[in-house]
Structures are given as structure tokens and as C-alpha cells.
Amino acid sequence: MNKRAATIDDFDRLYELWLAAGLQLYPKDAEQKRYQDMLSLNPDLAILLIDDEEKVIGSILGAFDGRTASIHRLAIIPELQKQGLGKKLIEYLEDVLREKGIQKVSAQIHVSNPQVLPFYEKLGFQEMTYVRTFFKDL
Numbered sequence: 001m002n003k004r005a006a007t008i009d010d011f012d013r014l015y016e017l018w019l020a021a022g023l024q025l026y027p028k029d030a031e032q033k034r035y036q037d038m039l040s041l042n043p044d045l046a047i048l049l050i051d052d053e054e055k056v057i058g059s060i061l062g063a064f065d066g067r068t069a070s071i072h073r074l075a076i077i078p079e080l081q082k083q084g085l086g087k088k089l090i091e092y093l094e095d096v097l098r099e100k101g102i103q104k105v106s107a108q109i110h111v112s113n114p115q116v117l118p119f120y121e122k123l124g125f126q127e128m129t130y131v132r133t134f135f136k137d138l
């Protein structure tokens, strides 16, 4: 088990991983554009877990907007979930963020995925109950 930085070329295998993990995804071309944009803006915050044969078994994409960091596309392949790997990925990202002097990190959880809430709580995240997020398509 090892980690490495994600690259643009990893997109196809990541899309497969995210599908297998049941993440709510955009259509593939839209997802790819967002992946490329995130990587170019946050090249050192996208971390992959790989096994001994270099197969990608987990991903986390971090982003920083100048105020707060956020977690995106956190996924572990289903066969290897609940073995501590998701926790490892979060901790790797937190270490990188701390080294950069970033003091806050957040995660948005889709309402269709309540089963992941205890995972974040276990890792010390607290639910923000006083903010509602608005968005607009441009």
C-alpha cells in the first residue's frame, strides 16, 4: 500500500473507482473537465492510494480557495473499505494542508449518502448546522 500524487492521465481509472464506490458523479466529460481544473489549481492536493501492483485503490482530491480547504472524490474500492484506508487518505491530506499553514478543512456530504456521516465524525469533523449552501449554474 502506497500513496502518490494524482495526474491528469489517471482520470479514466479514477472515474471507474468513483463509479464502483457509488459516488454521485457528473457525466464523464463534465467530470473530466472538473478533474483537470481541480488538478491544475491544486496539483499537490490530489492523492491516490495504490497497491503493490500500482493499481489505484483510493482517491482524495483536496482543494483550497484561499480560506478553507475542501475534500472531494474521497473513495476506496469497495473490496477494501472499512480497513482504515479512508482514514489514511484523510490523514495524508490533513498533513499536507497543515504543512501549508491551512487551518480548516471541510467536506460536503450528499444527502443520498448518510452512511458516511459516522466516518467523518470519527475523524473529528463536526457538522456545520448554521450554514446553508446556495449555488447557481453559470
Ligand SMILES: CC(C)(COP(=O)(O)OP(=O)(O)OC[C@H]1O[C@@H](n2cnc3c(N)ncnc32)[C@H](O)[C@@H]1OP(=O)(O)O)[C@@H](O)C(=O)NCCC(=O)NCCS
Pocket: 021, 022, 023, 074, 075, 076, 077, 080, 081, 082, 083, 084, 085, 086, 087, 088, 107, 108, 109, 110, 113, 115, 116, 118, 119, 122
Ligand atoms: C467513506 C470511505 C472513503 C471510508 O473509507 P474506509 O476505508 O471504508 O473507512 P476506514 O476504514 O478508514 O474508517 C475509519 C473509521 O471510520 C469508521 N467508519 C467507516 N465507515 C463507517 C460507517 N459507515 N459507519 C460507522 N463508522 C464508519 C471505521 O470504523 C473507522 O473507525 P476506527 O478508526 O475506530 O476503526 C469509503 O467507505 C468509501 O469509499 N465509501 C464510498 C464512497 C463515499 O461515500 N465517499 C465519501 C463521499 S463524501
